[in-house]
Amino acid sequence: MQLRLDEKQTIQYLTMQAIEEDCKIDAKKTIEYPPVALSLGEKLIKSSKGDLLLPIPIGTYGNFSVVSAPPKTKKTFFISLLASVYLGKKNIFGGNIKGHREDKNLIHIDTEQGKWHAQKCFKRALDMNDSDYSEFYYTFGLRTLNYKTRIEFIEYCLEHKVKNTGLLIIDGIADLVSDVNNIEESNACIQKIMEWSSNYKCHIICVIHSNFGSDKMTGHLGSFIEKKTETQIQLEANTVNKEWVTVKCKRSRGFSFDTFSFKVNEIGLPEIIGDLYDPLKN
Numbered sequence: 001m002q003l004r005l006d007e008k009q010t011i012q013y014l015t016m017q018a019i020e021e022d023c024k025i026d027a028k029k030t031i032e033y034p035p036v037a038l039s040l041g042e043k044l045i046k047s048s049k050g051d052l053l054l055p056i057p058i059g060t061y062g063n064f065s066v067v068s069a070p071p072k073t074k075k076t077f078f079i080s081l082l083a084s085v086y087l088g089k090k091n092i093f094g095g096n097i098k099g100h101r102e103d104k105n106l107i108h109i110d111t112e113q114g115k116w117h118a119q120k121c122f123k124r125a126l127d128m129n130d131s132d133y134s135e136f137y138y139t140f141g142l143r144t145l146n147y148k149t150r151i152e153f154i155e156y157c158l159e160h161k162v163k164n165t166g167l168l169i170i171d172g173i174a175d176l177v178s179d180v181n182n183i184e185e186s187n188a189c190i191q192k193i194m195e196w197s198s199n200y201k202c203h204i205i206c207v208i209h210s211n212f213g214s215d216k217m218t219g220h221l222g223s224f225i226e227k228k229t230e231t232q233i234q235l236e237a238n239t240v241n242k243e244w245v246t247v248k249c250k251r252s253r254g255f256s257f258d259t260f261s262f263k264v265n266e267i268g269l270p271e272i273i274g275d276l277y278d279p280l281k282n
Helices: 005-023 075-088 115-127 147-161 183-199 219-228
Strands: 036-047 050-060 064-069 097-099 105-110 137-141 165-171 203-209 231-237 244-252 260-264 270-272
Touching: 036 075, 036 165, 050 064, 050 203, 050 231, 064 075, 064 183, 064 219, 075 097, 075 105, 075 115, 075 165, 075 203, 075 244, 075 260, 075 270, 105 115, 105 147, 115 137, 137 147, 147 165, 147 183, 165 183, 183 203, 183 219, 203 219
Parallel strands: 064 203, 064 231, 105 137, 105 165, 165 203
Antiparallel strands: 036 050, 036 097, 231 244, 244 260, 260 270
16 A cells, blocks of 8 residues: 555654654763773873773774785784684783673674684684683684675674674675675675664674785775774784784774784794783783
8 A cells, every 4th residue: 555645754754853863963962982892002091080091992882893904914813813802801812902892792704714714713712712702602604605695694693693792703894795896785785884883782893805015905895994994903914024914003083002913823823922911910
């Protein structure tokens, strides 16, 4: 049955009212800084409330960040490191990186590797902690699915499968579109990422390749990510030791964390180079 014009107008008006209520920002009302999901270091801030020592965010809840790097720069190892720290809040491999998980869950999506290699990556994140956090860690390999089904499955996980998701890792986001140079699909993909992070109040880490010989992320998808992301994390070969990888905060909407490096140790686990966290001293 077709609605009369006045009924359609009423529905549209009510829809716009709901959007207005949701999107309105009162310039005079205090809005608290979004809670931090992952951090590296602290910064002293002077305010009307006195001096505040705040964590420097790698990412906050309700936003998304991106890890970009050329092929073969140990992106997957670095993602395992971030996943392990988020699960355990701090460990001997992550240096001063801290996870602010509380009782939230982590969904880790791999779109590129077969099940054996994907499981190796997921298992690495668990092995880097002394305690078993597997009950908070949901891992999926979506290599065999098409890009539309991957998006539908991630949405299913957030809405139905995994309640109270704090961190969603998508390695790699380029497999959520048919072509990274398709403007419409790329825009829709990033709109979906922003929608998920806002609606489920989680942080999302996207992993994407950068162009060969450049730090620019691939395709129109990379351009949309660059415009919308909270933090862009760039991995590149270390100039001192070719076995090390340097991690830079290329851009951030907040404070930028200091550059650091990591390596893969003799037992195949990533660890930050420098002053490693000592649980007996902290």
